[in-house]
Amino acid sequence: MGTSLSQVAKYALENPSSIREIMSVVADFRKHPEKYPRRLIYLGGGWPQDPPPEPLRKAFLQIAENKEEFRLAARYPPTRGDPDFLEALVIYEREIFGREVEEAELLSGIGSTDLAVALFFSILDPGDEVILTNPCYLNYTRQIEIVSRLGVSIKRWPTIKDGEFSPDLDELQGLITDKTKLILLVTPGNPDGQVFDEKIFEGVVETALDKNVFVAIDIAYRAFHYETGIPSYLSRPRRENEIWIATLSKELRVPGWRMGYLIAEPELIRAIETIQQAMTLCPAHPQQLAFVKMLSQEDIIRELRSFLLEETPKKYHKIASLVCDELDKVPHIRYLRPAGGFYVFFDVKEILEDSKTFVSQLLNDWQVALAPGVDFGMEGWVRLSFAPVVEDQELLVEGMERIRKFISSRLS
Numbered sequence: 001m002g003t004s005l006s007q008v009a010k011y012a013l014e015n016p017s018s019i020r021e022i023m024s025v026v027a028d029f030r031k032h033p034e035k036y037p038r039r040l041i042y043l044g045g046g047w048p049q050d051p052p053p054e055p056l057r058k059a060f061l062q063i064a065e066n067k068e069e070f071r072l073a074a075r076y077p078p079t080r081g082d083p084d085f086l087e088a089l090v091i092y093e094r095e096i097f098g099r100e101v102e103e104a105e106l107l108s109g110i111g112s113t114d115l116a117v118a119l120f121f122s123i124l125d126p127g128d129e130v131i132l133t134n135p136c137y138l139n140y141t142r143q144i145e146i147v148s149r150l151g152v153s154i155k156r157w158p159t160i161k162d163g164e165f166s167p168d169l170d171e172l173q174g175l176i177t178d179k180t181k182l183i184l185l186v187t188p189g190n191p192d193g194q195v196f197d198e199k200i201f202e203g204v205v206e207t208a209l210d211k212n213v214f215v216a217i218d219i220a221y222r223a224f225h226y227e228t229g230i231p232s233y234l235s236r237p238r239r240e241n242e243i244w245i246a247t248l249s250k251e252l253r254v255p256g257w258r259m260g261y262l263i264a265e266p267e268l269i270r271a272i273e274t275i276q277q278a279m280t281l282c283p284a285h286p287q288q289l290a291f292v293k294m295l296s297q298e299d300i301i302r303e304l305r306s307f308l309l310e311e312t313p314k315k316y317h318k319i320a321s322l323v324c325d326e327l328d329k330v331p332h333i334r335y336l337r338p339a340g341g342f343y344v345f346f347d348v349k350e351i352l353e354d355s356k357t358f359v360s361q362l363l364n365d366w367q368v369a370l371a372p373g374v375d376f377g378m379e380g381w382v383r384l385s386f387a388p389v390v391e392d393q394e395l396l397v398e399g400m401e402r403i404r405k406f407i408s409s410r411l412s
């Protein structure tokens with residue numbers, strides 16, 4: 001079998017997504033809990049477990065209850081998404097996040113994962129170079145390798161040095177060559193929960209403009225800025241080399257609905273659209289229409305604003321602080337205090353250099369699932385996601401206690 005696979009399939013087999021792999025343990029635990037000595041505490045993936053906003057559920061129900069609407073929702077939408085959905089996104093961006101976008105700059109897809117792949121297909125050729133931060137959301141490395149059939153070179157811009165988030169623009173400039181096509185940022189960051197300040201962010205965009213390079217900004221965690229509020233670069237008009245990668249997965253707690261969108265220049269959107277015609281045909285329709293229905297009510301926009309801009313950051317900040325308080329009790333580790341997002345990234349080198357071994361021993365011995373830092377580009381670190389336990393602090397505290405016990409057993 002191995003001999004008939006493509007080089008890229010062999011690469012994918014050798015580099016599976018550790019988070020998706022851990023998911024199979026979770027699925028197994030759900031089916032056969034009796035096989036495990038304790039309840040599995042899953043702190044591995046970025047899956048919010050708190051419910052989507054109630055008006056979204058109601059809108060979905062209304063569509064399901066109305067035969068005509070249900071029939072329309074069952075049809076293929078256009079490749080870029082239902083036109084009413086694109087219009088609703090313009091309202092959503094403006095009314096919630098204060099950003100003016102035009103419909104021509106928008107394209108929706110089956111989650112931002114799908115759209116990132118289509119974007120890479122649209123702008124990368126063999127021999128091109130891409131700059132990712134280090135650490136960076138693990139799927140981007142795999143996607144670029146797969147899309148380019150291992151033909152694009154990935155350079156890493158280290159943003160964490162000596163345990164601190166300290167991105168250096170000169171260092172980024174030193175990585176750019178005439179082959180550089182794209183710089184990709186995630187803010188707030190996955191796996192580190194760090195947020196680019198205004199000066200560095202605008203510096204990256206300026207540098208890229210100057211060198212004729214695209215900048216893609218993944219804003220999956222935009223509604224999860226804790227204390228600083230949402231930086232103004234997330235609401236100013238799009239600059240010409242910027243591609244914004246947005247998703248409703250986290251903001252609206254609908255990761256299984258697969259709803260993402262891109263904001264980019266219309267010519268690029270058109271190119272991506274034609275690629276999507278071949279790759280996915282179109283996004284899923286019912287959830288787009290539920291979103292449209294929800295946003296068509298003025299009072300619900302107000303409700304959503306409070307859900308996204310007040311309740312969400314407050315709730316997630318509280319849990320992030322709890323994780324940090326618990327980590328303060330653990331000897332021999334150091335962590336990055338998150339400014340946003342779902343994750344706390346911590347350095348376990350003094351306990352075990354090999355992050356995959358750390359994660360698998362913790363899972364085997366104490367049934368707590370984390371994600372290994374090496375997959376994000378940083379060996380000796382591990383990522384804890386508190387999104388799955390945001391509604392269950394007791395479970396989180398128990399998980400932290402098990403991590404502490406595991407570490408003391410390793411040290412003794």
Ligand SMILES: Cc1ncc(COP(=O)(O)O)c(C=O)c1O
Pocket residue numbers: 046110111112113114137186190218220246247248249255258259260
């Ligand atoms: C930074 C980042 N971007 C994108 C995604 C995937 O988003 P989607 O559900 O829209 O495919 C994730 C998922 O964890 C993520 O962490």
